[in-house]
Amino acid sequence: MEAAANISDGNGSAADAGKGREVKLLVFDAGHVFVDFDWEEVCKGFMARSGRSREELKEALAHVGSLGYERGTIATLDFLAELNRALGVSLTLEEFRRLWTATFHENAEMAALLQSLSSRLPLYLLSNTNEEHYNFLQSTYNVARHFDELILSYQVGCAKPDPAIYHEVMKRSGLPPENCLFVDDLEINVEAARSVGMQAVQFRDIARLKNDLKSFGIEF
Numbered sequence: 097m098e099a100a101a102n103i104s105d106g107n108g109s110a111a112d113a114g115k116g117r118e119v120k121l122l123v124f125d126a127g128h129v130f131v132d133f134d135w136e137e138v139c140k141g142f143m144a145r146s147g148r149s150r151e152e153l154k155e156a157l158a159h160v161g162s163l164g165y166e167r168g169t170i171a172t173l174d175f176l177a178e179l180n181r182a183l184g185v186s187l188t189l190e191e192f193r194r195l196w197t198a199t200f201h202e203n204a205e206m207a208a209l210l211q212s213l214s215s216r217l218p219l220y221l222l223s224n225t226n227e228e229h230y231n232f233l234q235s236t237y238n239v240a241r242h243f244d245e246l247i248l249s250y251q252v253g254c255a256k257p258d259p260a261i262y263h264e265v266m267k268r269s270g271l272p273p274e275n276c277l278f279v280d281d282l283e284i285n286v287e288a289a290r291s292v293g294m295q296a297v298q299f300r301d302i303a304r305l306k307n308d309l310k311s312f313g314i315e316f
Contacts, residue, residue, distance in 0.1 A: 120218075124219065130202060130203050130242075138196070218269070220245045222261065222264075273293030280298065
């Protein structure tokens with residue numbers, strides 16, 4: 097998007113954090129948790145197509161990123177028009193989709209773990225994503241099959257680490273935050289979840305995630 101068992105507030109392990117607080121809902125991030133991608137390869141595709149340097153592409157992406165594509169404040173075609181303008185190219189929608197989703201794939205081992213967990217506890221997806229990334233992942237891998245609820249930044253109009261997107265979890269589930277366990281690869285998002293009262297662990301790898309889940313009394 098950092099062993100998952102390390103609680104960055106320095107007050108103990110995931111096992112310590114889980115004592116006496118029953119987990120009734122598991123909430124997962126997508127990118128670099130159960131969806132993998134190589135952003136550098138994505139960038140190389142845009143660089144090759146546009147003839148722009150890495151720095152020029154970075155500036156263009158920073159500009160269009162500020163328009164709020166992940167928060168749903170700009171439509172895909174408008175986002176593409178701004179990107180074309182910034183790069184000085186004329187990418188078609190199909191070209192953009194191919195470059196934008198290059199290397200995105202579901203992690204099969206994590207997918208199997210999610211399926212196992214879904215038979216024991218409700219699972220929510222809480223993801224900063226955009227229309228084209230999510231549509232590609234859903235149409236290609238049916239990622240929604242793992243989850244009872246999808247909380248996608250571009251649909252709800254806010255993105256992690258904004259507290260509002262975490263409150264959407266409690267709104268939809270009807271659970272207090274202490275009964276929700278959140279898993280994300282980025283420390284800033286984990287800390288934001290804790291700031292609203294959720295339990296949270298940082299994803300490093302599957303083995304450490306499994307250990308963390310066991311420390312919370314979660315079987316799979």
